[in-house]
Amino acid sequence: MKITGIQTVVVNALYRNWIFVKVLTDQPGLYGWGEATLEWKTRAVVSTVEDLAPIVVGQDPMRIEHVMARMNRMSFWPLGIIGMTAASGIEQALWDIKGKALGVPVWELLGGQVRDKVRVYTHLKRGAGGPASTDDIGAFCDAAQETVEMGYDAIKLGFVPYTGYDAPLQSVLHVEKLAEAVRERLGWTVEIMTDFHGRPQSIDAAKAYIDAIAPIKPLFVEEPIPPGDVRAMADLARRVQVPLATGERLLTPREYADLAESRAVTYIQPDLAHCGGFSGGRRIAAIAEAANMGVAPHNPMGPVAGAVALQFDAATPNFVIQEEIVGVVPWFEEVCSLYPLQLTDGSWQIPRHPGLGIEIDEAVAEKHPFEQEIILSLHATLADGTVANW
Structure with a gap:
């Protein structure tokens, strides 16, 4: 079995854009879902999923640890929060694929x-x-x-x-x-x-x-x-x-x-x-x-x-x-x-x-496309104007 592609589906929700990651395989009808939502960094995470795709496409989705090692080590630079979020969404989707292929829940x-x-x-x-x-x-x-x-x-x-x-x-x-x-x-x-x-x-x-x-x-x-x-x-x-x-x-x-x-x-x-x-x-x-x-x-x-x-x-x-x-x-x-x-x-x-026991209705998802989120931390200041931790 091979990974043939990775897609993202962005759904605007309250204060966040949910980033769903869909990993496709060469087996008809077999794919997996993950989520790589990161507050106020939607465009960066979606682009990073695209950057990681060449490292992942062509690999066996059943070899999850191997694919994770490729994303971590072949990226050379430490992935950081944006890279780790993108990689996490892909990784979750691989477990979804494996569970479906074997007919068992991920647990x-x-x-x-x-x-x-x-x-x-x-x-x-x-x-x-x-x-x-x-x-x-x-x-x-x-x-x-x-x-x-x-x-x-x-x-x-x-x-x-x-x-x-x-x-x-x-x-x-x-x-x-x-x-x-x-x-x-x-x-x-x-x-x-x-x-x-x-x-x-x-x-x-x-x-x-x-x-x-x-x-x-x-x-x-x-x-x-x-x-x-x-x-x-x-x-x-x-x-x-x-x-x-x-x-x-x-x-x-x-x-x-x-x-x-x-x-x-x-x-x-x-x-x-x-x-x-x-x-x-x-x-x-x-x-x-x-x-x-x-x-x-x-x-x-x-x-x-x-x-x-x-x-x-x-x-x-x-x-x-x-x-x-x-x-x-x-x-x-x-x-x-x-x-x-x-x-x-x-x-x-x-x-x-x-x-994972879940299926995304992409038609419903399309009704709630990406929007710039409200950045709540913009209000995080003290009485004297000092920037505070949100």
């Missing part, structure tokens, strides 16, 4: 099912309302309650404002009041996570906000400081009483090995659209398991990325919980004629169709 190829369902969490109103203001505590709590009533028992919220090297007292007190109000509204049967987005620029600023949130006992605080400084993250972890998580902006097993060696976080959050697909994700999960760290994969993207995450989670022993935003646009499920992401009691069910 069967990853070692088999290790759980009966996959617990998930979502964002405020599944992200469909855009970034929520924390100024109106009552309205924020209403939105959180509405989200839980959609069928979730876990939710991730953004409590922390744009922040620099200090944490202004009034801001800290407001975050404390907001967190307490949300916990009181949702009760103790709902897991709450909070994403700092790496906004605090110092350990002390991050600690001030974490200490304010600690009484509501979040499952984890995500990216409390910008990613990349493992020593600082490990130092922070030892100074607070809340589990920390990071990983959405990390790409390689080496980066995760540094986290594991220092026990810097409780949970790692690889995104299979950026870290090398299933191949990279499996290596990263194994590194985390050796360090007694759980895996809570990142995924605020489209239906193919969701299907990929579900297959991975079904077969990963140290999986904990999966991020998702199914329904972020009203036609989310229409773009798929097969759709495995069914929510029951706060969890996804294990899929049984071969491959």
